[in-house]
Each structure stands twice: as structure tokens, then as C-alpha cells.
Amino acid sequence: MGEVIEKAYAKINLTLDVLFKRDDGYHEVEMIMTSLELADYLSFSKRDDKQILLSAEGGSIPVNEENLCYKAAFLLQQHFGVEYGVNIAINKQIPVAAGLAGGSSDAAATLRGLNTLWELKLSLGELEELGAQIGSDVPFCVRGNTALARGRGEVLELIAPMPSCFVVLAKPKFGFSTARVYDILNLNNIVHPDTTAMIAAIESQDVTQIGALLSNVLANYNKDEIVKIKQVMDASTTQGVLMSGSGPTMYALFSSENQATRLFNSLKGFCDDVYLTKTRMSGKEKSEVSS
């Protein structure tokens, strides 16, 4: 087999609720996530030795055993006694440490890509189970689409697909540590999202209602750059504005491409990391193979 190509899609959280802190240190969550068209591009080529070698362009990420792609490849190699290695080339488009699951999605793309390259014949369900050993968001990223995630994020239920809409993302200069964001959360002072109403709004394909129900208990707007981005987003004719995941990326939803483009242009005036993308229409993730 020649080269296998995979796209690793970013995600946003439409809702993110935290129910309690568990004995294992993780938090029990209930959240609705959906995939975006914004994606990293990964290519995989087989090695006859057992080395896992990485290269990356377009973002500042480790290319050693700390990279989540390395962890995914190593896990498959160990678990199935694979005698091959792999060269992995990552073209990074998703901002890093941003709340968009870029690293998790790269790990999930590695599981899918190596399943094809190394001919392991695992089902997506089996890849999800393995993914949970790498990170809480990895199982969702294996299939993507729109899902309700429970447990620490690995218990998934596919729900109706998100309607097609435009999404403007703005990532402040700094990043947030996910562990710290969970750690400083005050569980006694939470306004819980209405997850059931959000599922109904998605089923009705009602973008305005979805926008009105956006809610994330991890969102923290106490930084000047975030306040500025939020003000500009709130002032535009968007369907809704929220911080994704543990942040700090802010996003705004639009039915209208013109209005999304207008916000994109005004944010570019003062924020370096701005993206205009779309919700990803559901489709089966399939590796592309070229010889």
C-alpha cells in the first residue's frame, strides 16, 4: 500500500455541562459536539522497520512521543503486535491548545489511517475504544459528525446532524490548559445548559434556536482579548456566540455567509487567528489511499 491520507476535522461544543467530579479525577460531562470543515491534513506511509517518525508544518507542536499521533500509532503497534512502522506528516491548520480538539482529531485520524495502512480491519467502534486510552475527546473525533458525549467524553450517542451553517472562529494569542480549566471550575456555581432542548433544536434544524441555547460551563471570559472578541461577535448579526471547549477560541454561528464574512473581516483587524468555516455535513470517514 502506498500513502494513506486523512483529514482531521476540528470540533466545537454547542453545549458543555459538567455534572460532578469523579473519583478518578475526571469530570462527568454531558456535551454536544459537532465537526467543522476546518481540518488538519495527515499522510501516512509504511516503514519496514518499527519506527514511528513525525514531521509537522503549519503549527507549533511536538514531533516526538508527546505528539498524540505518536501515541495513537504506538498504541496500535503494541496492542496488535504490528511489525511495521510509519512516517506521519502533519499539516496543521487547526489552532493548537484552542478548545477545538486539534490534537485529539489528529490522534483519531491516525487510528483511522493506520487501520487502513497496516490492514488491521478494526471497526470504528473498536477505534473509538482504543481512542479513549489517548484522550477523552478522541472517541468523538473517530467518527465526528454531531454527537452527545457523556462519561468523561467517551460515551457517545449520535444525534441528528447539525444544520449547515457558517462558523467564524477567533483564537486569542494565548492557549488554555484543559486540566487547569476543569480544575478551577466552581461546581457550586453553574448554570447548566438545556441539553434536551438543544437536541430538539438540532432535530428541527432551527439555527436561531440552536444559537439561543449555546452554553458552556467551562467558558471564562475574564481576559481583555476575549472580552474584545466577544463584544465584536455579539454586536454582529450572528445566531449565537460561545467559547468552545476549555477555550480560549470563541465562535459565532451564522445562516448568512455575507454576515459571517463581515464579522470575519472586522475580527481580522485586531486578531491574528481568525477562520471562516462551516459545519461539516455528515459523511462516513474513509481513508484515501494513493499508490
Ligand SMILES: C[C@@](CO)(OP(=O)(O)O)[C@H](O)COP(=O)(O)OP(=O)(O)OC[C@H]1O[C@@H](n2ccc(N)nc2=O)[C@H](O)[C@@H]1O
Ligand atoms: C474540554 C473538552 C471538551 O470537549 O475539550 P477541549 O477544550 O480540550 O478541546 C474535553 O472535555 C477535553 O478533552 P481532552 O482534551 O481529550 O482531555 P484529556 O486529555 O482526556 O484530559 C486532560 C485533562 O483534563 C481534565 N478532564 C478532561 C476530561 C474530563 N471529562 N474531565 C476532566 O477533568 C483532566 O484533568 C485531564 O487530565
Ligand SMILES: Nc1ncnc2c1ncn2[C@@H]1O[C@H](COP(=O)(O)OP(=O)(O)O)[C@@H](O)[C@H]1O
Ligand atoms: N498532533 C497534535 N496537534 C496539536 N496538539 C498536540 C498534538 N499532539 C500533542 N499536542 C499537544 O496537546 C495539547 C493540546 O492541544 P489541542 O488538542 O490542540 O488542544 P485542545 O484539546 O484544547 O483543542 C497541546 O499542548 C499540544 O502541544
